[in-house]
Amino acid sequence: PVRMAALGVTAADVSEAVRRDNFISTAGATEGNLVRINVDARTDMQTVEDFERLVVRQEGDRQVRMLDVAEVELAAENNQSRAFSSGEPAVFMAIEAAPDANPLEVSAALHAQLPKIRASLPADLELRLDWDGSIAIDAALREVASTLVEAALIVIAVIYLFLGSFRVVLVPLVTIPLSLIGVVALVLAMGFSLNLLTLLAMVIAIGLVVDDAIVVVENVHRHVEEGATPLQAAITGAREVAMPVVAMTLTLAAVYAPIAFIGGLTGALFSEFALTLAGAVLVSGLIALTLSPVMSSRVLKSHGEQGRFADWLDERFGALTGRYQRLLDHCLANRGAVLLFAAAILAALPVLFMLAQDELAPEEDTGGVFYVGVAPSYANLDYINRYLDQVVDLWQDMPEVASSWQVIEPSSNFGGLTLTHWDERERTQQQVQAQFQQRLAGIAGMELFSFGTPSLPGAGGG
Template identity: 45%
Template structure:
């Protein structure tokens, strides 16, 4: 009676709320995508056609997840959010092309056949391009890479289903649902005049761009170069710090401290947490992982019931805990991807050497002193402790033998009274309890305790234990650690406010290079090791994605030049994406990197549409520049529609709030910035690149080589 049980630490709360937030984001994305489609098509019937693609593709993706044994988690649901904008792209392109023919007066069935014949190649190319982007991601290594395999394969499955739907269900629905209308309402006519003016303006500006091609090339090179500036100035980390509704606090007592000493300070931490309004429950564990340490978990109130975020509370708590003397206390944010244990820190910088541990300790202390005041590093400590206090008890065997006290008796007595020994058990109310024999805690805190312990000698003589032993107080290593077969020491720290894990590691790396001997090697463990591995892994995945896309496009277009033209838009979109991250305070992390890889597949769609129609018009005998301008103008609306659908579908991610919002917003801003900026430049740079590089292509059927047109032979 009188006892209540409350959950003080539960990671499933954040997971559940994060998944619920993603469900809301999916609904918001669907509404925004439908809105952009309706604004361009201005017809409820036409809007219904690409809308059908969304549930069909998502159901197909869920079926793939089930077949592969995937689970519904934040990453697979995040792929569903991106899929909302992705899966309608192919249907929009097919629908717009068929709708254009119907508006020109063609019968719906014939328009559907003609439209799909014109656009089928481009749809297949776009679908395979996106799948090619995600294929390398599925083979990424490391624990972080494994986390995104489900993300990549789920999204690739949704894209494949959407491509199939666009080639089959979409033209059928167009033939059945679309009709040519002679009269339109005011909204339709007003928007049509706007789109016609937009197309006309684009045609004129594109002709001007083609007349000043060197200037456009210089502009494109300058913009692409801007991506280097933003990339080098972006902070880097493994994953964004999320408001997970939980704060971890760690206490480190001086070496040699007892459990009761640590427990006294742990109670002060409890008192401090009880005064914080945003803290709902808390749990303090003393003696984990050893008697000189304590760990506390504070569960915050739900996100909607508090004004301050977890990150700001951690900064405030650290200020408060620093006022408690006698023990080192600090609070941290839980790792976003669950790396490491609750007692670990983000920064784990390992120094390896063949030197003695004493020499390694000296150099580690020098390095810590060098970086101690840097704001990027807080709560610095090392696991190489060579001065742990200890007491060495040596038995005077000769004297013990003279007094008739056995060595085993001395050892057993000290073990029992000082260390404690279970002597029996007793039952009470159906429960078993151990009976421990040990001197009370306050009576065994000093070496003088030995003077109060007596043993029975020969003939019943009482012998004082202190007369049989010699006591020496000295220090010894707490533990001696090797890392990859070399002696090592690990420096741990927490990145300071406003600094990322990458910033903190850079400070340590630069300081180590300055002051440590050349024989010392740097390495990493824990979150820091995963951060370094994920950086190299994602670079390989990015390069493989570019290579896969190039090969797929080369096979589709039967040309090694056309894929190059299409892919010139990639660095332009990267600049927009990195700029969006830079100006919104984002970082380079696994989430933003996944967004960049996704962007590669998205932005190449525009070039595919323009090039495919340009090649078709050149096959019909039109001159290159005329074909370029006409194809680009014809594809302007579907390009803007697909861009609008993808951007608006990603806006709920970029503006997300609540559990897990920090990670989702990273991908959202990459898509919004990259697609918006990249599309605006692609509309001009791709035609200009085609006009230059097409001279390296073989002439189209029935078309003279460009050089022959430019330099006709004189008549004989």
């Protein structure tokens, strides 16, 4: 301003000079014999030197150029935002999947393009992927899939320990894959996908789909032990438990299906879970009333042909039944105490319900910590950047943090820490966040808050 005033130049003169001499003009073309050539006048300015030589004011032979009144440099058109990657200046780009897109497919497509983009960059530019939310989704899906296998193995082991015969276990065992195949068909028919909620429903359904088959095969097995042939036992046993199996199947389906009709975020999230679980129960009931009796008539042996392990289990369950009978007789003889205990439990339910904490979804270790900053109303970008620079120094000695990123604007300041893989760190996301928040509290001049990435949409703050 001082130099402009000394040379008699105003801001309007500078603006007018830029408009006057920096423009794009179509100079036309020149034609000759059978030849036409377009003329490129290049009337716009391309370099810093071009703008520095721009004449702002002229009085006679005296010229005032732009370099006399201003410092010219190549810079961003908008300097009201800044981005940093692990403390280094960067250009921030966020890629969000469309509402109906699969985030895993979007991430795979992006990762496939990264090598091509890196190959096209200048040597002094580096492309970094500071945060990929699909990593946590993929890990969660893999964990649920392994849990699905583990649950099936546990169910098989428990059935064998109670029934004592691999032949008997084979009947409910076949129910598990057939029910899951039927459920997958229903999931596709209803337009769902194999996501966290549908896979979780299948994990829970493993314990439910074998219930109907166990009821059928146990009743058939009882008739075999009483001396009936496997075929007679299958026919008689299936007829006896047909209505209870139908009632149990419809009851379970009726419990889960209404969740799909809940409105709002809860209904949107858990409708797939509820319908998948209800569909698994219906499919298992159908299998229990059709395939289970047929298999029981083929795979069960007569009572005299069962193994020693089955005989040993029968003795143990006989002894357990005797002890249970004595305990039940004791309870029935003291009905007052039993009713008082039941009344106390019933009365405590409202109190326990009010004392329990409520949340949409528990916080999980998703591999990242976000933070936001609130600056004073008078703060500019230099003020905000001065204090947010200190955030990078806070995590340098934290081995669980791989990198960080920041986006700074006058109206909003936010960033995040990307943690190393779960197998490469000893502390959880919540423990890292607690230490990071303590350090954020030591930064003066701004209010900084950290929070974990939400497990479900709308489940977390920020």
